[in-house]
Amino acid sequence: MHVNTRYLYLGGSYDLQQLFQEEDLTREVQERQSDIPARLSGMRQILASPMPPAIEPDHHCRSPYECPFWEHCTKGKPDRWVYYLPGGRYAFQRMTALGIQTIDEIPSAYPLKLLQQRVKDNVEWVGPGLQAALATVAYPVHHLDFETLGSAIPLYPNTRPYQSVPFQWSNHIETADGQLRHEAYLCSDSRDPREELAVALLESVGKQGSICTYTGYEHGVLTGLAHALPHLRSDLDHVCDRLWDLHTIVKAHYYHPAFEGSYSIKRVLPAVVPHLAYDDLEIQEGVLASLRFHRIAFGNTDSAERARIRKALLRYCERDTFGMVELRRALAIKTCANTSGRSEPISRALSRNLSPPKWGTEG
Ligand code: SF4
Incomplete structure (x- = not known):
C-alpha cells in the first residue's frame, strides 16, 4: 500500500480509499522468493565475521538514503x-x-x-560574458525566495499528497540608485496561505523590474499558485515572465574551486560571499523551515515558542534573498576587475581600487 499522489483532497474528512492505493506485488515477491535462502546465508556470514565486508564506498551508499557510515568508510x-x-x-x-x-x-x-x-x-574562472549577462537585469531588481510545505497527508483543501504549498516569501528590492529594502510574508496559522500570500506578493513585486531567483523553483511555485488561483492567474503569469535566474548565469559564466562541481546556492554563496554564512541562524535549511512552520501552524505550541519560530523563519528566508543580492554584487565586482575579458585570480580582481555598486543594508 502506498500514498496515491493523484488523490485530490477536497476538505473535511479524508477519503482513505483514495488517499492510499493498494498494489498487488504477489508475482514480483514470488519471483524473488527463491533468492532468499542464499541472501540470508550471505547476511549470516557477514554478521558472524569479525571484520566488515570489503565493499568500496560508491554511489550505492547514497541510494535510496545516505548511509550513516559514509564518513567512516571514506576517511582514508x-x-x-x-x-x-x-x-x-x-x-x-x-x-x-x-x-x-x-x-x-x-x-x-x-x-x-x-x-x-x-x-x-x-581555479577560479570568470567568463567573458559575465558582465553582459549581469547587465540584462532590469531595475528595480526583486530578489525572491519561497518556503514551502509538502505533506504526505494533504493539509489544505484542493491539494494533493506531497504538493508544495508556499507559506512564506522574502523579497529584497534593489532600486537603480543602489538602495535596498526588504519585504516579507509569513503565514501565521493553519489557514490555506496561498491567496493571502499571492496577493501580498503581487503588491510587493509591483509591475516593474526583474525578479531574481536562484534556480527555477520559484517558477514552479508561481505556476502552482496560478493554477490554484484562477482569478490571479494573469497577474501571476506576468510575474513569471519577469523571473531572472541567477543560477543559470553563474553556471554559464563563473566557477570557483570551492564549488567542487556543485552550483547549489549553499555551495556557491560561502565561496563567493564568505562573510554571509547560515551558521548564526536557528534554521539553516529548507526542510527544517517546513517542519518548523508545520509546528507553529498545526502543532501545540505556546505563544512564546511561536514567536521564536516565526522570527527564525523570517531570518532564514531573508538571508536567502539577501544572499542573492550579495552574490550579484560580488559577481559585479569580479566583472569590474575583469573588463579585459581574460580570466584572472580573485585576489588580483578584488585588489583593484574599483568602487562596487552602492548598496543599502540588510533588512
Ligand atoms: S558507507 Fe555504508 S553503504 Fe557505503 S560502503 Fe560504507 S557501510 Fe557500506
Whole structure:
C-alpha cells in the first residue's frame, strides 16, 4: 500500500480509499522468493565475521538514503577523490576502472565535459560574458525566495499528497540608485496561505523590474499558485515572465574551486560571499523551515515558542534573498576587475581600487 499522489483532497474528512492505493506485488515477491535462502546465508556470514565486508564506498551508499557510515568508510580516501568529479556513478566507475584515484591524476588528454574540466582545473574562472549577462537585469531588481510545505497527508483543501504549498516569501528590492529594502510574508496559522500570500506578493513585486531567483523553483511555485488561483492567474503569469535566474548565469559564466562541481546556492554563496554564512541562524535549511512552520501552524505550541519560530523563519528566508543580492554584487565586482575579458585570480580582481555598486543594508 502506498500514498496515491493523484488523490485530490477536497476538505473535511479524508477519503482513505483514495488517499492510499493498494498494489498487488504477489508475482514480483514470488519471483524473488527463491533468492532468499542464499541472501540470508550471505547476511549470516557477514554478521558472524569479525571484520566488515570489503565493499568500496560508491554511489550505492547514497541510494535510496545516505548511509550513516559514509564518513567512516571514506576517511582514508585522498583529497580530490575522483568520486567528486561531476558525472555520477558512470564517470566514477570509468575513472576507477582506469586506476585513477584523484581528480588531479586524470590525464590532460582525457575528454571531459565542461564542468568536469572546471573541477579538474581547480581555479577560479570568470567568463567573458559575465558582465553582459549581469547587465540584462532590469531595475528595480526583486530578489525572491519561497518556503514551502509538502505533506504526505494533504493539509489544505484542493491539494494533493506531497504538493508544495508556499507559506512564506522574502523579497529584497534593489532600486537603480543602489538602495535596498526588504519585504516579507509569513503565514501565521493553519489557514490555506496561498491567496493571502499571492496577493501580498503581487503588491510587493509591483509591475516593474526583474525578479531574481536562484534556480527555477520559484517558477514552479508561481505556476502552482496560478493554477490554484484562477482569478490571479494573469497577474501571476506576468510575474513569471519577469523571473531572472541567477543560477543559470553563474553556471554559464563563473566557477570557483570551492564549488567542487556543485552550483547549489549553499555551495556557491560561502565561496563567493564568505562573510554571509547560515551558521548564526536557528534554521539553516529548507526542510527544517517546513517542519518548523508545520509546528507553529498545526502543532501545540505556546505563544512564546511561536514567536521564536516565526522570527527564525523570517531570518532564514531573508538571508536567502539577501544572499542573492550579495552574490550579484560580488559577481559585479569580479566583472569590474575583469573588463579585459581574460580570466584572472580573485585576489588580483578584488585588489583593484574599483568602487562596487552602492548598496543599502540588510533588512
Ligand atoms: S558507507 Fe555504508 S553503504 Fe557505503 S560502503 Fe560504507 S557501510 Fe557500506
